[in-house]
Amino acid sequence: MPGPTTKPHGKNLFASRMAKTPKSFIREILKMTEKPEVISFAGGLPNPSLFAVEELATAARDVMADAGRAALQYSTTEGYLPLREFIAERYRQRLGLSVGPDEILITNGSQQCLDLIGKVFLDPGDPVFIERPGYLGAIQAFSLYESAFRPVPLLDDGPDIDCLKAMLEETPARLFYGVPNAQNPSGITYSEEKRRAIAAALADTGTIFVEDDAYGELRFGESSVPALKSIDRESRVLYLGSFSQLLFPGMRIGYVLMPEETRKEFLSVLERTSGSTSSLVQHVINAFIEDRSLEVSLDLARNSMASRMRALCKSLDALLPRMPFEIPQGGIYLWLGTPGISGDLAAEAAKRVGVGVVPGRLFSYPEEDIQAVRLSVSRLSTVMIREAIGRVASAWNALT
Numbered sequence: 001m002p003g004p005t006t007k008p009h010g011k012n013l014f015a016s017r018m019a020k021t022p023k024s025f026i027r028e029i030l031k032m033t034e035k036p037e038v039i040s041f042a043g044g045l046p047n048p049s050l051f052a053v054e055e056l057a058t059a060a061r062d063v064m065a066d067a068g069r070a071a072l073q074y075s076t077t078e079g080y081l082p083l084r085e086f087i088a089e090r091y092r093q094r095l096g097l098s099v100g101p102d103e104i105l106i107t108n109g110s111q112q113c114l115d116l117i118g119k120v121f122l123d124p125g126d127p128v129f130i131e132r133p134g135y136l137g138a139i140q141a142f143s144l145y146e147s148a149f150r151p152v153p154l155l156d157d158g159p160d161i162d163c164l165k166a167m168l169e170e171t172p173a174r175l176f177y178g179v180p181n182a183q184n185p186s187g188i189t190y191s192e193e194k195r196r197a198i199a200a201a202l203a204d205t206g207t208i209f210v211e212d213d214a215y216g217e218l219r220f221g222e223s224s225v226p227a228l229k230s231i232d233r234e235s236r237v238l239y240l241g242s243f244s245q246l247l248f249p250g251m252r253i254g255y256v257l258m259p260e261e262t263r264k265e266f267l268s269v270l271e272r273t274s275g276s277t278s279s280l281v282q283h284v285i286n287a288f289i290e291d292r293s294l295e296v297s298l299d300l301a302r303n304s305m306a307s308r309m310r311a312l313c314k315s316l317d318a319l320l321p322r323m324p325f326e327i328p329q330g331g332i333y334l335w336l337g338t339p340g341i342s343g344d345l346a347a348e349a350a351k352r353v354g355v356g357v358v359p360g361r362l363f364s365y366p367e368e369d370i371q372a373v374r375l376s377v378s379r380l381s382t383v384m385i386r387e388a389i390g391r392v393a394s395a396w397n398a399l400t
């Protein structure tokens, strides 16, 4: 009889997919942000001072008083109807999407959406196009399905379309995952032209665009660019949203707008994976946003990230004029080129002067050393930002 730690058919303890999964850099990045002496641009956690704790406590009390028994019951698989209605209405108004509550599936953060997408669409070895640099959460989620990642280079205004077309000709992918607004890690927002070009390039290829819009409502500028979901009328787009960066990441509420023909599959995998998303959390977040606290929280988050980003850009212009960057139009990330210095070396040198940055290498898979680093402004005051850029400027200037 094989023992509990021995697989009956071989000597490996774990499923073979575990060997093909990159180690968790997210955990390493989070570890780095925990050291109090480090001024850290490293993590992507939202700023906890922006969490509307009192208002959420009121919403939770109201839910328990008015609907405690319903909130403590299992949720339907698709999620709490009033919350789905709210999300559908918001997308009708904000992006002109004709979407109804039945097309929305509430999940445990958008990270679970990525996992469900992997379950529904990916067989081992299936090609997945992903921006380079790309979002670590997506690389990690899809690597569990043994995807063959194909990087699409990201330019200042979105993916390189010539490269995308050549890749589609060579091997159409199951999925193309991208973050068109204030991308993580680059801060890039795709231009409208690029969005239309992507929709045109994907037409008739069978490749689905996974549009992760975690930062769409954290835009600083006035002008808005249409979502790919609203450009592509033939539903080759799976649109993901999340309340993590907008409100409370700890509530773990994300969602996917499912085209009708995928509804059965998504519901079936969610049912088999977690049954449903926390009913209590959905009730509480719905009570919070119904009270119009969403707009207040969003204004606060947008304004405070915009002023941090302005401080960062100003310090970089003044102290590191040689290092190129695109000014982010939203979100929390800025991608800083470090010409002549590998991203790894730049991160090492920053660490020695007590500043955390993430080397570009971590955002590509298969990995390659990129001469760039990711900076996140979310948790730093403008004073700390200036101090940290002062420190890294001396450290990096000494390297060249």
Ligand SMILES: Cc1ncc(COP(=O)(O)O)c(C=O)c1O
Pocket (backbone or CB within 6 Å): 044, 108, 109, 110, 111, 112, 135, 137, 179, 184, 212, 214, 241, 242, 243, 244, 245, 249, 252, 253, 254
């Ligand atoms: C690109 C991207 N997608 C999604 C999310 C949110 O993920 P979740 O909803 O699982 O917290 C983030 C988070 O910070 C992100 O950077």
